[in-house]
Amino acid sequence: xxxxxxxxxxxxxxxxxxxxxxxxxxxxxxxxxxxxxxxxxxxxxxxxxxxxxxxxxxxxxxxxxxxxxxxxxxxxxxxxxxxxxxxxxxxxxxxxxxxxxxxxxxxxxxxxxxxxxxxxxxxxxxxxxxxxxxxxxxxxxxxxxxxxxxxxxxxxxxxxxxxxxxxxxxxxxxxxxxxxxxxxxxxxxxxxxxxxxx
Amino acid sequence: xxxxxxxxxxxxxxxxxxxxxxxxxxxxxxxxxxxxxxxxxxxxxxxxxxxxxxxxxxxxxxxxxxxxxxxxxxxxxxxxxxxxxxxxxxxxxxxxxxxxxxxxxxxxxxxxxxxxxxxxxxxxxxxxxxxxxxxxxxxxxxxxxxxxxxxxxxxxxxxxxxxxxxxxxxxxxxxxxxxxxxxxxxxxxxxxxxxxxx
DNA sequence: AGAATCAAAGCACGACCGTTCGGAAAAATT
DNA sequence: AATTTTTCCGAACGGTCGTGCTTTGATTCT
Numbered sequence: 001x002x003x004x005x006x007x008x009x010x011x012x013x014x015x016x017x018x019x020x021x022x023x024x025x026x027x028x029x030x031x032x033x034x035x036x037x038x039x040x041x042x043x044x045x046x047x048x049x050x051x052x053x054x055x056x057x058x059x060x061x062x063x064x065x066x067x068x069x070x071x072x073x074x075x076x077x078x079x080x081x082x083x084x085x086x087x088x089x090x091x092x093x094x095x096x097x098x099x100x101x102x103x104x105x106x107x108x109x110x111x112x113x114x115x116x117x118x119x120x121x122x123x124x125x126x127x128x129x130x131x132x133x134x135x136x137x138x139x140x141x142x143x144x145x146x147x148x149x150x151x152x153x154x155x156x157x158x159x160x161x162x163x164x165x166x167x168x169x170x171x172x173x174x175x176x177x178x179x180x181x182x183x184x185x186x187x188x189x190x191x192x193x194x195x196x197x198x
Numbered sequence: 199x200x201x202x203x204x205x206x207x208x209x210x211x212x213x214x215x216x217x218x219x220x221x222x223x224x225x226x227x228x229x230x231x232x233x234x235x236x237x238x239x240x241x242x243x244x245x246x247x248x249x250x251x252x253x254x255x256x257x258x259x260x261x262x263x264x265x266x267x268x269x270x271x272x273x274x275x276x277x278x279x280x281x282x283x284x285x286x287x288x289x290x291x292x293x294x295x296x297x298x299x300x301x302x303x304x305x306x307x308x309x310x311x312x313x314x315x316x317x318x319x320x321x322x323x324x325x326x327x328x329x330x331x332x333x334x335x336x337x338x339x340x341x342x343x344x345x346x347x348x349x350x351x352x353x354x355x356x357x358x359x360x361x362x363x364x365x366x367x368x369x370x371x372x373x374x375x376x377x378x379x380x381x382x383x384x385x386x387x388x389x390x391x392x393x394x395x396x
Numbered sequence: 397a398g399a400a401t402c403a404a405a406g407c408a409c410g411a412c413c414g415t416t417c418g419g420a421a422a423a424a425t426t
Numbered sequence: 427a428a429t430t431t432t433t434c435c436g437a438a439c440g441g442t443c444g445t446g447c448t449t450t451g452a453t454t455c456t
Binding site: 200201202226227228229238239242246247248 | 442443444445446447452453454
């Protein structure tokens with residue numbers, strides 16, 4: 001890996017951690033330069049605008065999500081086990097890898113009403129993610145685990161909603177039972193999505 | 199109402215609308231002064247620090263929430279009708295009164311990992327709100343509408359989670375079906391909370 | 397009406413913001 | 427080893443940030 005790529009990676013990693021705590025808009029070039037031990041202008045040269053930096057950090061987060069949450073989950077059996085694995089890998093990822101919580105959740109709420117290219121960029125990532133949840137549910141339907149009349153988009157909506165609730169309970173409220181609560185709610189969602197026995 | 203109170207009200211209203219769109223941290227004294235047509239220092243004099251301004255805006259939002267969401271809902275019948283009314287008044291409030299979405303949701307995710315008095319202040323408001331949801335469910339239990347073994351805290355968790363999901367779908371994703379999706383999910387939550395017939 | 401209080405403005409401050417530019421050092425390529 | 431390209435720094439820019447201070451004008455109270 002070339003020198004440039006290497007330091008850029010370092011910068012993005014530091015930026016992502018910072019953003020998970022204090023937000024992407026609060027990310028400042030000067031502060032970030034201090035953290036990675038280089039000059040403002042030296043750091044700036046890698047991105048050429050703050051907006052580009054923000055978008056690259058979001059891309060970096062999305063790649064990270066795929067690597068640490070999605071890929072590991074796909075190795076599990078199709079259907080329900082895979083869905084449960086997503087919850088588990090996401091818990092681990094968002095709580096272990098960052099000082100703050102899941103950076104994608106933070107970004108989603110930060111840019112939900114802030115027009116611009118960053119928002120547009122982020123929206124695409126979110127749609128991709130929600131589509132993956134929907135597909136995971138569809139697989140469970142195809143496997144005969146979930147009811148064949150299940151609305152998989154509705155499933156994705158509820159599935160993601162519960163993640164957001166967990167994020168708030170564990171981060172803002174610092175509720176120690178958050179993870180347990182989340183898992184119970186997901187179990188309930190899965191249970192009522194199951195194929196009716198006959 | 200004295201002159202001071204009056205302009206302060208004007209400022210808070212403008213600040214809240216601004217924050218619902220761009221966030222509470224992006225709120226700047228100068229920009230806000232421009233919006234309400236007064237000088238920076240004149241506006242500053244009402245709050246004496248930016249932090250105090252932020253907290254007063256959050257208090258203002260919480261009061262607003264109580265007035266436009268909670269109070270109207272309480273006039274409905276105890277139990278399920280009241281719970282459904284909360285969803286309806288909240289929909290109306292968060293979509294009609296602000297340029298951005300619900301300011302309390304925005305604040306919650308903005309301060310979830312940003313330590314300080316603003317965060318502490320906000321946390322109290324959120325706990326109060328969640329407690330109200332829990333109590334609303336408890337009333338439905340007492341009225342015999344919900345199952346007597348229902349975990350009302352779990353109900354509040356899911357109820358609030360769905361609100362967060364709705365917020366994201368309607369704001370970031372601009373999904374036109376968001377409200378419908380939300381209502382369906384709430385119906386499902388209520389349905390499975392109901393007392394088992396025997 | 398006069399006195400006391402308050403609201404608002406103007407101005408200035410130091411700090412930090414994103415960004416530009418030119419040059420030096422380091423790395424990659426030939 | 428020479429040359430080109432990349433990486434990084436230092437200094438400086440125009441702006442905006444939050445926050446004081448002082449003064450003037452409006453409002454409120456006696």
